[in-house]
Amino acid sequence: MKVLINPAGFQAEHLAALNRSFPGWGNEPRLRWCFGRSTGQPADLIAIELDGVAVAGTGISYRQMMTPSGRHMLVGILTAAWSFPVRAERGIYMRMMSEAMRLIAERGGALALGFMPQDKSSGHQLLRAGAMAAMTAYMTTPANWQASASAALPGTWRPCAITPALCAELFKRLERRAGDGLRFVYPDVDAFADQFLRRPHPVQVMIDANDDCIVVEQSPRTVSLLAALPADGGRPSAALLKAAASLAAQEKRPLLAYASNARAVAEAVVAGLVARPAFMTVSIASPEILSVALSREGVAADAQAVQTACLVALEALHVENGDRM
Numbered sequence: 001m002k003v004l005i006n007p008a009g010f011q012a013e014h015l016a017a018l019n020r021s022f023p024g025w026g027n028e029p030r031l032r033w034c035f036g037r038s039t040g041q042p043a044d045l046i047a048i049e050l051d052g053v054a055v056a057g058t059g060i061s062y063r064q065m066m067t068p069s070g071r072h073m074l075v076g077i078l079t080a081a082w083s084f085p086v087r088a089e090r091g092i093y094m095r096m097m098s099e100a101m102r103l104i105a106e107r108g109g110a111l112a113l114g115f116m117p118q119d120k121s122s123g124h125q126l127l128r129a130g131a132m133a134a135m136t137a138y139m140t141t142p143a144n145w146q147a148s149a150s151a152a153l154p155g156t157w158r159p160c161a162i163t164p165a166l167c168a169e170l171f172k173r174l175e176r177r178a179g180d181g182l183r184f185v186y187p188d189v190d191a192f193a194d195q196f197l198r199r200p201h202p203v204q205v206m207i208d209a210n211d212d213c214i215v216v217e218q219s220p221r222t223v224s225l226l227a228a229l230p231a232d233g234g235r236p237s238a239a240l241l242k243a244a245a246s247l248a249a250q251e252k253r254p255l256l257a258y259a260s261n262a263r264a265v266a267e268a269v270v271a272g273l274v275a276r277p278a279f280m281t282v283s284i285a286s287p288e289i290l291s292v293a294l295s296r297e298g299v300a301a302d303a304q305a306v307q308t309a310c311l312v313a314l315e316a317l318h319v320e321n322g323d324r325m
Contacts, residue, residue, distance in 0.1 A: 001092065002049040003099050010047055011035075014057050014080075021082040024221075030200040034079055034325060035059055037194050040187065041074060041107055048083075048096050056083035056092050060100055061325070062109065066185045068313050073293035076104035076285065078114040079325060081122070093122055094129060101285045110290035111310075114281040115324050123281050131283040132307070134314040137275040139257040139268045141245045153246040156209040166205065167193050170213060173229040174320070181316035184323045196226050196322045206247060214244045215322065223248035225257040226322030235318075236264065241271035258321035282314060 004010070011031060018025040035043040041062035048056040058081035064072050078100060083093050097112075104112050116123030117138065127133055160166060171192040177183065186192040197203050201219045203226070211231035217224040225244040228236030241257060248255035257273065259265045265275050284290055287306050294309040 001095065003095070004047040004049060004054075005099070005103065006045050007047055010045060010054075010057075013054060014045060014047070014059075014082075017054065017057060017082050017084070018080055021084070025080070026200065031080075033200050034061060039063055039191065041109075043079075044076075044100075044103055044107075046096055046099050046103070048092050050086060050092075055086050056096050057081070058096055058100060060104060060112075062104075062107065063323075064185050064187070065111075066183055067293050068182060068316055069294055069296045071293045071295075072185065073110040073289060074108050075111040075113055076100065076107070076109045077325070078112060078281075081114075083122070094125060097126060097129075097283075101283055104285040105289075108289065109285050110293055112281075112283040112285050114283075116279055116281055118277040118279060123279065126281045126283060129283075131281045132311060132314065133279040133281055134260065134317050135262075136278045136280055136317075136319070137259045137265050137268070138278050139241075139255075139259055139265075139273040139275050141248060141255045142272065142274050145245060145249050145254075145272070153243060153250055157206050157243055157247070158208075160205045160207045160213070162197055162203070162205055167197065170196070170205070170215065170227075170229055173213070173231075173233055174227065176233045177229075177235070177318055177320075181318040182313045183318045196320075199226075206243070208243070212240055214240055214247070216244060216247060217322075218251065221253065222256040223251050223253050224321060225255060227320040236267060238267045238270035241268050241273060245271060245273060256321070258319065258324065260317045260319035261315075280314075280317070280319070282310065284310065 015031050039062055044060040046058050047054045059079040060076045061079045062076055065075050066072055101112050168189050171189040199217050201217050204216050206214045213229045215227040217226055228240040245255045259268055268275055287303055291306045
């Protein structure tokens, strides 16, 4: 078994493996969007070879998160991971994850994060290996939504041109969301726009008479709700989620949304969406860095106290769909 870190010329093979593992995953522009943007720390790519053949790979994209203490920390997100079944060798996936954890810590990261459906076996492998989990949910419109009378988009909603002024306003709203929770942060409006507005598929911003906004990506199979940003800076309401679902119905595609806490799931259910349980795996790459980030005093604590503080922080997790990749 051979571990390769950022192997030269491997991107095309990585993309082919992703589309073999997940048909329709995407093309080269999507791969560039995932790994070519500057987020302060260049992305990494790990591959595992057996007898000269790549059998597993994952990208690591790096982001900043703000903790409930108000401190920032670097995290690595396990992005676009794949593996092929190999009978002759076991433990390949966990070996790759071990290398990812080592690399994230080496880059100055505190945590390794992975967004997983509840039935994904690789996520359960991480949990058995000691990772923590934040319970989340993917949310979709029911099959009969398009035919429902409630699917009509209220007339107060209209598309909004994505101007520099609008980018600045949306960035401001995103930055003040769930101020006391655990959330992703972006260094400036340009980094925010790269993440939420300049994506592989067309992005549309809708605004209503109350100045509430929803940001959606028009992908070929779904309408993806990237962010719901009320004018008052509060949390997304059922009304905003329902508006996004109605927009998707008009486009004759299902809505894909994401909830990172129980309150968001409850609002989605009120809006008529169907929640599919999922989780975010959280593995500690560097206890020392995490300890300082979670402490209001900026001092390290023992390992058990760090894990307990991390579990508490995860209860206040606030992640928009657009944050995830």
